[in-house]
Amino acid sequence: MxxxxxxxxxxxxxxxxxxxxxxxxxxxxxxxxxxxxxxxxxxxxxxxxxxxxxxxxxxxxxxxxxxxxxxxxxxxxxxxxxxxxxxxxxxxxxxxxxxxxxxxxxxxxxxxxxxxxxxxAIRPPGWVKDAVFYQIFPDRFARSGAVAAGTFEPWGSAPTKQNAFGGDLSGVLDKLDHLTALGVDAIYFTPLFQAPSSHKYDTENYYAVDPQFGTVETLKALVEACHARGIRVLLDFVFNHTGSRFPPFQDVLERGPASRYADWFRVLRWADPDTGVSLVYETFGYEADLPKLNVSHPETADYLLQVASYWLREADIDGFRLDVANEVDHRFWRRLRETVKAVKPDAYLLGEIFHDAMAWLGGDQLDAVMDYPVRDLAIKFFASRTIDAETFANIVSQQLAMYPQQVCEASFQLLGSHDTARLLTLCGGDEARMRLAVLFQFTYIGAPCIYYGDEIGMSGENDPDNRRCMVWEPEAQNRELFAFYRDMIALRRAHGALRGGGIRFLHAPAGGSALAYERYAGDERIVVAFNVGEQPQTIRFASEQSVAGDEAGGETWVEAWEELRTGEVRLPDGGGLELPLGPYGCAVLRHRV
Ligand code: ARE
Missing domain, CATH: 2.60.40.10 (Immunoglobulins)
Structure with a gap:
């Protein structure tokens, strides 16, 4: 041993x-x-x-x-x-x-x-594992008629790091039917508080909706309209740093160590007009415009906690996406959790962390993190095809073993965001590969999130190209892809085993491009199989490979989603299952109980 x-x-x-x-x-x-x-x-x-x-x-x-x-x-x-x-x-x-x-x-x-x-006990909000999110970048999603023509770039022209397109919250309100038709029931908005840039990660005023997007009243009306449709709303908060226009930082620039906000930031060296030495302070990622906040200072922490509490009470939001969560101290997250859960016990605290996040997920800080590690694997297996099925299954399993089950169920599953190139682009424009990745996303553990526009076939390289304006002309939208996403949401909603319970890989050979796993919860079992290669493949399972260990043959398996069928399922006499999969083929089978 x-x-x-x-x-x-x-x-x-x-x-x-x-x-x-x-x-x-x-x-x-x-x-x-x-x-x-x-x-x-x-x-x-x-x-x-x-x-x-x-x-x-x-x-x-x-x-x-x-x-x-x-x-x-x-x-x-x-x-x-x-x-x-x-x-x-x-x-x-x-x-x-x-x-x-x-x-x-x-x-x-x-x-x-x-x-x-x-x-x-670690108790993420119960609704999260059943939710399907949709991410909106407010400047680029929809521009309402209220926005004065000519103030912004023409809708649909090329985004740069600086330009703005006039998207607003009334525009989102006008387009809620799109989200309802798709079937999502939660929205994640990237920041919408007042800030000079188009992405708004450089907060100037934590208490104001950016005037381009609307007012507190517009936000409240939008959240209310979402709630009326059963859609929850998650806002992005930046507590790691502010924008340089944040008044306390301006005060520090003006008054130096005499500023009453001197301890709100992490100043490394004060400016000295006599020697010409300039102010040096910590920032997010060496960006001078994004001074890092000192949340160890009680006043700073209290201020930010009040901000969180204000938006919960004022706009009745359902959760927080917390920017750069891994660079803010644990004590602050514990206090934030107490503050937030006291107002809304089932609010979702989602951190942006790109690596092992167990230190934040013990039940006393965040509820979940954005699952960039699994996204990275999915991109490599389904999109760029740079890893084989065995590597994919091994590392996904290792990731799952790193967390308690309920944390995995509440994790935020994404295949792209405003920080990555778009999925279709990473698939080289090949929609067949993209569909397989999406099937994985919707049959894996954790709440899936669709980056706006992916569902109608938008492409885009890294920032800023991944933030193009949403395409609204029906003839320019890929409606078949939209229908596929709608079906994937419906598939996930139809089966509890896809939203909770476990996963077990059944077929993931070294060097292989075919993959199969089983999702199981209670009596329900779903097998999902993929062929990410150009050659047809047949996946064979022996009965004993099934998690429950009982008969996987006979008449006990039925197709859970016939539209996905790519070959005739065979049930050999000796038990087990044979799944012939064409190029880029897939199948979803359900164990009939
Ligand atoms: C701008 C330009 C970029 C340029 C950058 C640096 O657009 O092209 O590269 O400046 O000069 C926001 C804006 C960005 C902006 C940035 C700085 O959205 O457009 O970039 O501000 O002004 C790491 C962090 C993670 C962070 C990503 C971007 O860990 O927290 O980098 N993500 C959040 C938001 C961003 C936001 C900020 C933070 C700042 O989601 O949108 O940027 O508030 C690996 C590492 C990760 C790393 C990841 C991505 O996997 O493990 O740590 O994330 O790569 O780079």
Whole structure:
């Protein structure tokens, strides 16, 4: 047995309350190394009277490790536990402070989940896993009739880093039918508070809607209209930095260390008119226009918390997308969570973090992050085709094992944003590849988000080309693609197993371009299969490959979405399943229960 590969520790992604009555424990072992894993658990105050055993199953595997899981019902809410591992004839016990063939008599040295305090449970808002988001960049989505002609660039001309097109919130209001027809039920707006740039990440006034976009009243009317249609609204807040026109920063520029806002920013060196030395301060990414806020200063933190509270109460928004969340201190996020959840317990706190975000997702700070790591893999597998199915499945599995299940369910799944080139462009303009990526997005764990215009076939390279004006002329829109997106949303809504529950890869060969996985929750199981290559392929599953381990043959599988069918599904006599997939083919099958 490869003992060096064994890993477990309590809390975080290794032992967490998935619901109020269960602790899910996860154990890492070297891939393919162990035949059997069992959790021995009980109450440490009555170990001999309560000790019981539950077998674990491998739910995920990456290139190096298997991840075993078991859900433990803990009657006394106190959990002491150790693992019994078997490989060939070898049997060892694994605890927090020992490893060996004989476990200690008592529970001393076991792992502990000391008490299942309800307040320690990680509880992202329940609605998120069922939601489908649509991202709007307000300057480029829609311009209402109220905007004076000639003030802005002509709609549809080429975006540059500086120019503005006059999009506004009334324009969004006029276009809500588009979103309803598509079927989305949440909007993520990039910033709309007053700021000089077209992207508005350089906040000048946190309390005002940018005059180009409208007023507080327009925003309130828009949120109300969205709510009436069952659409939730998420706004983008920039608390890491401000714009240089933010009045407290202007005051610092004017008064130097004498400014009452001197501690609001991270000044490294004050200007000295005598020596000609100029002011040096920390910024976002070396951008002089984006001075970094010092949220460790109580006044600054209080100010920003009041901003959050104001917009929740005033405009009844449903969540916050938090810019550069990984560069703001944890203490501030804890305070923000308390502030926000006190006003609206099911508001969604979504952080922009591009890497391992467990340190923010323990239930006391953010609810979720934008899943750029999985987006990156999806782009490489479906769009640029620079990784094979095995690499894709391994790294996706590794990502899933890094978080508690409920955190994965509430994550924000995107294939593109205002910070990336557009999906269709990354697919080289090939719509077939794009559709496969979108099918993945809508059958994977986490709430999908459509970047405005992707659904009607817009293309665009990196910023600023990815921020072109939305195309509204019906003849210039790809309506078949729109119908496909609408179908994908409907498919996801029709099956709980696509929105919650687990995922298991069934077919992901090294060097391969065909991929299949199963989504499962309760009795429901959905198999999704793809061929991202130009050659036809047939994927074969043995019955035992199915997660539930029962018959995957006979008449138990039906097509969940016939429009996607690319070949005749075959059910061989000996059980199992055969899926012939044409070039860029795919299939979605449902287990009939
Ligand atoms: C402008 C120009 C760019 C130019 C840049 C630098 O448009 O072409 O490259 O200036 O000169 C906003 C605007 C941008 C603007 C920027 C600065 O939207 O258009 O860029 O302000 O003025 C990292 C951060 C992440 C950040 C991205 C952009 O971690 O937080 O970079 N994203 C947010 C917003 C942006 C916004 C800002 C932050 C600033 O979503 O829209 O930019 O408020 C890797 C790394 C990531 C890195 C990522 C993307 O994966 O791991 O850390 O993200 O690449 O670069």
């Amino acid at each position: 490869n003992r060096g590969a064994l890993y477990h520790r309590h809390k975080q992604n290794w032992a967490f309350m998935y619901d109020d009555a269960h602790v899910r424990v996860r154990l890492r072992t070297a891939r393919g190394d162990i035949d059997e894993a069992v959790v021995c658990y009980g109450d440490k105050y009555d170990w001999h009277g309560t000790e019981c055993r539950t077998p674990m199953t491998i739910r995920l595997s990456d290139s190096l490790y298997d991840y075993w899981e078991a859900d433990l019902a803990v009657g006394t809410r106190r959990l002491s536990y150790r693992f019994l591992l078997g490989s060939g004839r070898e049997r060892i016990y694994f605890g927090e402070r020992w490893l060996g063939e004989q476990p200690p008599e008592e529970s001393f040295g076991n792992f502990e989940y000391p008490y299942m305090n309800p307040d320690d």
